[in-house]
Amino acid sequence: MTTSTPVRRPAPPRPAAPRLRTPRRHTPGRPRRSVLLTALTGVVLVYSLLPLVWLLISATKSQEGLARSFGLWFDGDFDLWSNIADTFTYQDGVFVRWLLNTVLYVVVGAGGATLLAVLGGYALAKFDFPGKKAVFAVVIGAVAVPATALAVxxxxxxxxxxxxxxxxxxxxxxxxxPFGLYLMWVFASEAIPTELMEAARIDGAGEVRTFFRVALPLLAPGTVTVLLFTTVATWNNYFLPLIMLKDSDWYPLTLGLDSWNKQAQTSGGETVTNLVLTGSLLTIVPLIAAFLLLQKYWRSGLSAGGVKE
Structure with missing residues (x-):
């Protein structure tokens, strides 16, 4: 009698384990990419550069070309150089007088404001005296008050x-x-070690020498930042000269170009929109150059105190 051997059936295959998705690791030093942030940055960039592009294109057109061409494209005739020459010679070269007035206001006004802000911020940051908290409150309150409210x-x-x-x-x-004073106050508090000042005093340096030889070089980034802010504010100042000045010989560029723009609204006035646009382009060139040349100091001044050791 023969015995039959049972047949072994193969075991059913096990279901494959689900593969876990390996999280993408962030590499140090390589910034993460965000589509939304990139899109928002692009929108802000276009919003910021579009007026400059329009101004540059419009400055290349004649008075007639402004009316017959599209605003964001060039006209058939390229009149930028002739517009620049006419801007400097129109009305006996009064544009040059306005430019020199603006430079005077910036050098004396913005330069003096920067000097006072540096001196005041250093003193408030490194010296204790009665009423210091009251001074701090006054400075903060002055920052909150708009300049137009004080004009009248x-x-x-x-x-x-x-x-x-x-x-x-x-x-x-x-x-x-006030903003420059507050900025230098905060900057001087972080940028100048108290130990360094004490070492200079132990070596026999007086307060004036300590400031110019020790503190002032350390305050250079903050000084440049305040200088840029005050320069832009003085260069673009319009409302204060408008209520203070009657004689056009003392006009800054902002007020002078506005007077050219208003000529078309007067009886028998000449329309010089092309010169107004060209003058506006020439007006912003020094500011752009200043920001490009000093942006290294400006960025370091704004970031000072952001990292606590």
Whole structure:
């Protein structure tokens, strides 16, 4: 009698284990990419550059070309160089006078405001005196008050002392920069080690020498940052000269170009829109150059104190 051997059936295959998705690791030093952030940055970039592109293109057109061409494209005739020449020679070259006035207001006003902000910020950051908290409150309150709110009281004050319609009416108010003072206050608190000042005093240096030889080089990034802010504010100042000045010989560029733009609204006035646009382009060139040349110091000044050791 034969015994049959049972047949073994192969075991059913096991279901494959689900493969886990390996998370993408972030490599240090390589920034993460965000489509949304990139798109928003592109929109802000276009929004910021579009007026500059329009201004540059419009400055290449004649008065007739502005009317017959599309705003964001060039006209058949390229008149940029002739527009620049006409801008400097129109009305006996008054544009040059306005440019020199603006440079005067910036050098004296913005330069003086930067100097006062550096001196005041250093003193408030490194010296203790009675009433320091009150001074801090006043500075913060002054930062919160818009400049336009002080324009009319400033005009009434200057009219009482007879300084209206003079360059001092623009220069003196520009010397006060509460934001610059506050910025230098914060910057000096972090940038100048107290031990370094004490070492200089032990070596026999006085307070003036300590400031110029020790503190001032360390304050260079913050000084450049305040200088840029005050320069832009003074260069683009419009409302204060508008209420202070009557004589066009003392106009800054902002007020002078506005007077050219308003000529078309007067009876018999000449329309010089092409010169207004060309003058506006020439006006922003020094500011762009200043930002490009000083951006290294400007960025380091803004980031000072951001990292705590």
């Amino acid at each position: 009281p400033t005009f009434l004050l200057f009219s009482k002392i007879g300084l209206t319609d003079t360059p001092w009416a623009v220069v003196v108010p520009s010397l006060i920069s």
